[in-house]
Amino acid sequence: MLSYQHIYHAGNAADIHKHRALAEILDRMTARGRPVSYFETHAGRALYDLESTEALKTGEAARGWLKIAGDARTLADLPKSYVSAVRGVNDGALGPNYPGSPLLAASILRAQDRLHLFELHPKEHAALSESVLSDRRISVYRADGYEGVLSLIPPPRNAGLVLVDPSYEVKSEYGQAAEFAAELFARWRDATLLIWYPLLPAGRHEHLLSALRKHFGDGDLTTSETCWSDPSSGRGMYGSGLARVCFTRNVPGSGKNITGS
């Protein structure tokens, strides 16, 4: 099922939570010498107009990025690389364009790094391809992201990050993300994996986390959750979660918590 379109939610509080953590991880990886291979299983269209009809309809960006963009103190607390990526798609200003995770990563990664982006939705895939057309470091695939990433790894020598960012419209996606994590690390012990998940009253993310805990120990699995409303109010998504898996003995400095944890 491919009805989800991220334009309705781009630049919301969950995007800020996820993109901030992504920027911090990539900042650390690019501070080291090794080339980085970056993979996204669910890339989206990469560039979002936060003043589009769709974004205005939900008002999520207005309560998220567009609010932060006018708040110097909050901006100062964000990774410089994140803020700079937003400026990069706005001729130096802070809106109304917003970079999705592919353009954020492309902005931080270096000439020697490579990006592999998977997107199944035909229109999102076309928009994604258009957004990154001129960047020769990037390969875009219209294919299932889980199968696609597993078919490409492990890349020789490179350090690597895999972002898994499904819409979770279907219950089985929680289990699918956990199964993917197990398969990824069976093939590529050196990877870092970042999985985004929603905090919803039904609590389905617990299924994802308990499945991850069966495969990965405490030191290797870290989580970060942020809440913006009362979970018991029963009114949809009340927060955003991130699970990061990384075998800490492989990567110096990787035991640091992700943002907000």
Ligand SMILES: C[S@@+](CC[C@H](N)C(=O)[O-])C[C@H]1O[C@@H](n2cnc3c(N)ncnc32)[C@H](O)[C@@H]1O
């Ligand atoms: C939450 S959005 C991605 C947002 C993006 N990662 C960002 O932060 O800017 C999820 C995207 O995954 C796509 N998608 C859904 N199932 C997929 C699959 N199995 N493989 C690849 N893409 C998929 C959807 O069409 C949608 O564009």
